[in-house]
Amino acid sequence: MSVPVDTLPAVAAFALVGTLGVGAQLLAWRLKMPAIVLMLVAGILAGPVTGILDPATQFGALREPMIAVAVAIILFEGGLTLNVKSLQDAATGVRRLVVIGAPLGWLTSALALHYGAGLGWETSAVFGGIMIVTGPTVIAPLLRSARLARRPAQILQWEAIVNDPIGALAAVLAFEVVGVIRASHGLGTAIAETVLGIAVAIAVGIAGGMGLVRAFQRGLVPEYMKVPVLFTLLLGVFALSDLMLHESGLLAVTVMGIVIANSDLPSFEEMRRFKEHATVLLVSGVFIILAAGLDVAGLQSLTWRAALFVGAVMLVARPLTVFASLIGTSVPFKERLLIAFTGPRGVVLVAVAGLFGERLAALGVEDGALVGPLAFALVAVTVVVHGFALGPMARGLGLTGAKTPGVLIVGASPFTTSFGKCLTDNELPVLIADPNHGKLRGPRREGVPTYYGDILAEAVEHKLDLVSYATLMAATDNDAYNTLVATDFAPHFGREAVYQLAREKEKNARHALPATLGGRPVVADMTHDELDRQMFRGWGVRMSRLTEEFTLDDWRAENPESILVAAQKKGGDLRLLHTGENLKGEDEMRLFHLAPPRERSEARENARKAKQDAVDGDEPSAA
Template sequence: MHDLALQLAIIGVAGIAAQWIAWRLQIPAIVLLLAVGLVFGPLTGFMNPRADFGELYTPLVSTAVAIILFEGGLTLNFREIRETSTAVRRIVTVAGPLIWLMTALAAHYIGNLSWPTAIILGGLLVITGPTVIMPLLRHAKLKNRPASILRWEAIVNDPIGALFAVLAFEVYLVIHTGHQAENLVFTVLFALVIAIPGGIAAGRFLAWMFSRGEAPEYLKAPILLAAVVGMNSVTNLVLEEGGLLTVTVMGITMANSRIASLADLRRFKETITILLVSGLFIILTASLQPEVIASLEWRVLGFLAVVLFVIRPLAVFLATIGAGLSWRERALVGWIAPRGIVATAVAGLFGSTLADLGVVDGDRMIAYVFAVVAVTILLHGFTLGPLSRLLDLRSSDRPGILIVGASRFTVALARRLKAQDVPVLIADANWSRISRARLAEIDAWYGEVLSEAAHHNLNLSQFDYLLAATDNEAYNALVCTDFGPEMGRSDVYQIGKIADSDRRAMNFTIGGQPLFQPAKGFAELRDLLVDGWNFQATRLTEEFEYERYLETRAEGTHVMLWIRPSGALVFAASEGSGTPSEGDTIISFGPKRAEREQEKIVKATTTEREARAEKARQTADAVKPGEVAG
């Protein structure tokens, strides 16, 4: 296909479709993107982006990778790394060079690659791509410490691994093409001066500019995007792929600056990153030539086995001795190291260049990197969840609820949910109120849930839903509005009445979904508890169906949510929630039934069950041996 506009449209639609299907099926999106790229490219020959894009291919890929790394840097706050700084530092500075050295040796002696190709390949495979790690962490729900280590390593190692490969390539040029070593040393030092201090200076300047109001809100995101592209290009003029380090440092600098609009900027960059990741994986995979894949031989299996099961685990184990990690955390970090876009993109650049310079197996490096990328995406993508569960490093295996506001109502709800093994945590900034939750043996967090401390100290990945239930309806709306983009607008709920007057009603874009229909406020719920209302959990069975359940409830009872056998939660107030079915456990809020009425219901249900059982026995007795009951 040579129509570039149509090709880009197909890649964009296919990429986002793969992301959506992966979300629905709860599988790593990168796996589907890899499959789509293989189908579009080497399997069918439908497109070849490297040939079709021509000279634009390399700069477009480089710019897209820089934007992705900058967005990753925006997620790294130094407050988050305090507990894991030693481990991350050792993994980057000790494990990284060890992996480079051991991978180069394995590539030469096991993969039978020439030394130039093997050394450059070793530098590339230090990289553990954030484009793969981030989606995996989003689904895996790891505990804070291992998740933080994997995220920091992936983002920091991306530019460092690329620089390792660049240095190896430049050394090859010095040895074989007459380049002067003095020029190489000067170039590397000059590039580092631009990359690190330049990235810090650019990040601080933008932070100062945005915090002082020197740029209007509608221009902040475009200015940021232009600055990333510009800083990446300037550093690349001095040292190829050096711009990746610049934009990463720039992103980390801005992440640790107090900018009020940082959350909005981060969401904008995340949207662009999802689009770029989806498109790039398809483009890079579709650009693979069938003959490159066919060049893979039996040696690559031995190389993969050593890289996956020996080099990475050994390097991480040695680097993290005395780093304060448990053996479970070291085992998980030593295994999980999927490679992604940066390794593939840089391999394509240097592989073709080495081939042009006369290195016979230069193109084979592309095939080896693709093999590592494909295998690590599949193995690590599908084993992260089970392994973290086996090592007890998951924050929770079931969807949880974060409740903001401690009161008699929320504590009673939390106790009922906890009895059903639903993870629940109550957060409140008032000590006397949060003490009520602790006395009831409910997990509690004392502090302002909207604070930066909550963002870094609360493991929000274990909570799929939020309920804002304080006595301040405006604050409830604010909490839901703040957490909505992260948890999902359809998964944040609040209590409170809807104002009758248009002057007092909030805009429909503010707040979450009402927990009750019709809505109930804090004072009304408190009064209902005083009147004897409580929470009840009832499991539906074949004999006790939902219609029968409704008949047995006292007047005014509200069905709040139900828990499916899989552990999934369904809130009754959500649009399209449907009705509970057999096996679901209903959590309701309503008045107590009289004991005599309760006894009648239980007796009637028991009598009905016994009658059905008796009828079944009579039917079985009436069937003679060899006959089939009709």
């Protein structure tokens, strides 16, 4: 039974959109599944199923500009990720999938729409451009759950990031051509107006981006005002370009984001966080609004040709694009096969497709109304299929990484070398990074994987497969650097998974740091120097396994001096420990601990056994 729409006022509807969107993303993170699936379900339940949320009625005339502005910010975020340096550093496969794959994907998608779904060429050209996007917001959680090998994971991730704004740009260009042709009587005039509109949008976007960069570089904007100024200028560029030529604002903000991304601004980190926060809120909000406003009649109007279209995209258009783009590259066939059959579409596709579908319908393109339902169908099928099939397919092709995510250790030392070797011996992924080549000799001698370079360098993002590591431990001899590394990587790993060694003067109030900086404590608050002294005395990291017969209490009794470093439940992730006081021992749990020299342990064990034998020997005489 549907709830009357007028029982939910506009303010409550806004709150419900935010609650459903962010709540779905949070729940998806907890369940380790793509958020778009839960957002789709939440939007449909709140809209077509129950009738609680009806954006067209509750938001009225504001609904369309709200979606337009949100999409503009999403596209600006896409442009902000398109750094030329990143593209140059990427593998040949990524460049091929961008330079060759994007236009080829546009063509094959348009053909699938025209011959599969039966859409006209105008709608196929616009929607086909949007379909270049493979969903960066969907790829990331899929890669984390599937744990792909480094190269295919990198190719899929960077293809999604780079093609994100390119797909939106292709849709904008195609729509401009359709709009101008329908408004004009001559092809020459249409082409001239289109070229003029594109030039104006690019000029406005470049001017806005360069103006912002110059203002920030010259200190004309205080630090606390940079994000508000960025947001206001973004809206201004979008509105100004749209006033000069309808629908050119999306192109302008995309260009503006590209200009800023390639300017090497010192304030870029603040902008990156702004776009991350804005993207989470806007993507979830737009998707909930679009799903809630989904035309059930439009979905019901889809025929068998919709299924033919989805099948053609997944089984023909995507594989053809990938295989043709990667001809002559060094990418192995198995990796090409995995990439060819992995192309989930996401929130950006639905948001942009919904917007352009309405615009096409307003221009008089009859089948423009089918763009939204077809986009939902494509997204739902690809997300569900790839979400369940990517992991098994990768395992079948032998392209998965480690089953258990490992530890990224920053700082080579005797302790981290011993810890790393212990993890490696127990088949757990570990990587020790250090900018000092000499310090890495010890880990290399022990067969521990290493990375020579500064972990904070920009190249790390492109050279290291960070998806393989779920935990970071900053353990250099520089307390300030440890704090900087832990703070910088906290957004990537999560603050609960970032650790650092205790600081030498941490207990002094004059040197104490706020809780917002640094990582969690580890190894019983031992400093780098204290660990070095213990290692010099012959201590080392060892592994002990708990069983039904050998419990945690038994281990504590036999190892009173040992210091817990990490623990791993059976089939679970590795967890670094501070003291281990709250640790609950389980069967088959592995304990990694800093233990004294073996001779001391053996002497203590022999003494314990001798004492026990003496007690056992006295029992008969006592009887």
